[in-house]
Amino acid sequence: MVAFSKRISMVKPSATLTINARASELKSQGVEVISLAVGQPDLPPPKSVLDGAREAIERVMTKYTPAAGLPEVLDAVCEYYNRFYDAGAKRENVIITNGGKQGLFNLMQILVDPGDEVLIPAPYWLSYPAMVILAGGVPKIVPTDPENNFMTSPSELEKHITEKTKILILNTPSNPTGCHYAQKQFDEICEFALKKGIFIISDEIYDQLIYPPAEPTSASKWFKKYPDKVAIVNGLAKSFAVPGWRIGYVISDSTVIKNLSKLQGQSTSNVCSIAQIAALKGLLGDLSFLEENRKKFLERRNYILKRINSIKGISCPEPMGAFYVFPKVDGLYTDEINNSTKLCEYLLDKAHVALVPGAAFGDDRCIRFSYAVDISVLERAMDQVEKALREL
Numbered sequence: 001m002v003a004f005s006k007r008i009s010m011v012k013p014s015a016t017l018t019i020n021a022r023a024s025e026l027k028s029q030g031v032e033v034i035s036l037a038v039g040q041p042d043l044p045p046p047k048s049v050l051d052g053a054r055e056a057i058e059r060v061m062t063k064y065t066p067a068a069g070l071p072e073v074l075d076a077v078c079e080y081y082n083r084f085y086d087a088g089a090k091r092e093n094v095i096i097t098n099g100g101k102q103g104l105f106n107l108m109q110i111l112v113d114p115g116d117e118v119l120i121p122a123p124y125w126l127s128y129p130a131m132v133i134l135a136g137g138v139p140k141i142v143p144t145d146p147e148n149n150f151m152t153s154p155s156e157l158e159k160h161i162t163e164k165t166k167i168l169i170l171n172t173p174s175n176p177t178g179c180h181y182a183q184k185q186f187d188e189i190c191e192f193a194l195k196k197g198i199f200i201i202s203d204e205i206y207d208q209l210i211y212p213p214a215e216p217t218s219a220s221k222w223f224k225k226y227p228d229k230v231a232i233v234n235g236l237a238k239s240f241a242v243p244g245w246r247i248g249y250v251i252s253d254s255t256v257i258k259n260l261s262k263l264q265g266q267s268t269s270n271v272c273s274i275a276q277i278a279a280l281k282g283l284l285g286d287l288s289f290l291e292e293n294r295k296k297f298l299e300r301r302n303y304i305l306k307r308i309n310s311i312k313g314i315s316c317p318e319p320m321g322a323f324y325v326f327p328k329v330d331g332l333y334t335d336e337i338n339n340s341t342k343l344c345e346y347l348l349d350k351a352h353v354a355l356v357p358g359a360a361f362g363d364d365r366c367i368r369f370s371y372a373v374d375i376s377v378l379e380r381a382m383d384q385v386e387k388a389l390r391e392l
Helices: 015-028 047-058 071-085 099-111 127-134 154-158 183-195 220-225 254-265 273-284 289-309 340-350 375-390
Strands: 094-097 117-122 138-143 165-171 199-203 230-235 248-251 367-370
Touching: 015 340, 047 273, 071 094, 071 220, 071 248, 071 273, 094 099, 094 254, 099 127, 099 199, 099 230, 099 248, 099 254, 117 127, 127 138, 154 183, 165 183, 183 199, 183 220, 220 230, 248 254, 289 375, 340 367, 340 375
Parallel strands: 117 138, 117 165, 165 199, 199 230
Antiparallel strands: 094 248, 230 248
């Protein structure tokens, strides 16, 4: 029998993939399943991104690129972040990664030593703790409450800091909650962490999916002041609707980027050359589609939030970004259906709607709905969910 490493045995399978597997099983039996489980936009990519990919193919761009990315693509990331957030980024501050996910994973690999602790406010994107564990680190989960819009604070973080604390991961707007820190709140947390000597990783993958009156928030001002203490992770998957093309990037100090490049050079090497040119054209192209997409997602958010909060036993804070709601549903638990996983299994089998249990995100009181689907699909899904919940 193969002897697998201890670190892989400590990592749990993705809950999203598990739900999708069960949904696929039902579909194979002829059951129509509505999936509100996957966090990928249904809207088409902007023309600029598609044109960029076509151009790269026509130019037969099939060769290796530098591990960190094509120079012109690095410059495009800088221009984007400097235009929106006055980041002061230069080419040497950027690496292109296989999705924001690889950027996060690689940061853990180059920054975390065995025993180092990483602060992760919960609910969290489900891969954060696994990435820390795979680097030999220790995830330190900082609980939050829906009454406070699932947001943390310096005083709460203080309770979980030890002499081993090395990194704080922040994600706004959040997956899975959609809740969003105003820049002032975010700055207070960053300032606190930096004074404590804690490195900040800011996951800004949903930076353009913010709903008025809220505005985008970024760690850019802190990167500009303390580049060797901050890393910003982003990509085109969500805002530009190309999750399958795996285009992410990291902005940080040149020494951080050099070490990320070293690791990437020994693992995946460069990101797909065609996807890089698509990113270049997208970042420098017409961005008017962003406002159009925000309006569509806002309409969906308002609809699903109204439906969810009308169900007895459920409460949900208003998300100000991304395309998720994360309602508190433990008021519906019974002796048999007594956690978020069992409730999601019940709704999949009874309502034929796929959702993700909150346990996967560090809060078993909740479940996650993705509204990255057409509103007509949301209407059918919520009708079926409500009917199933009335039968509990």
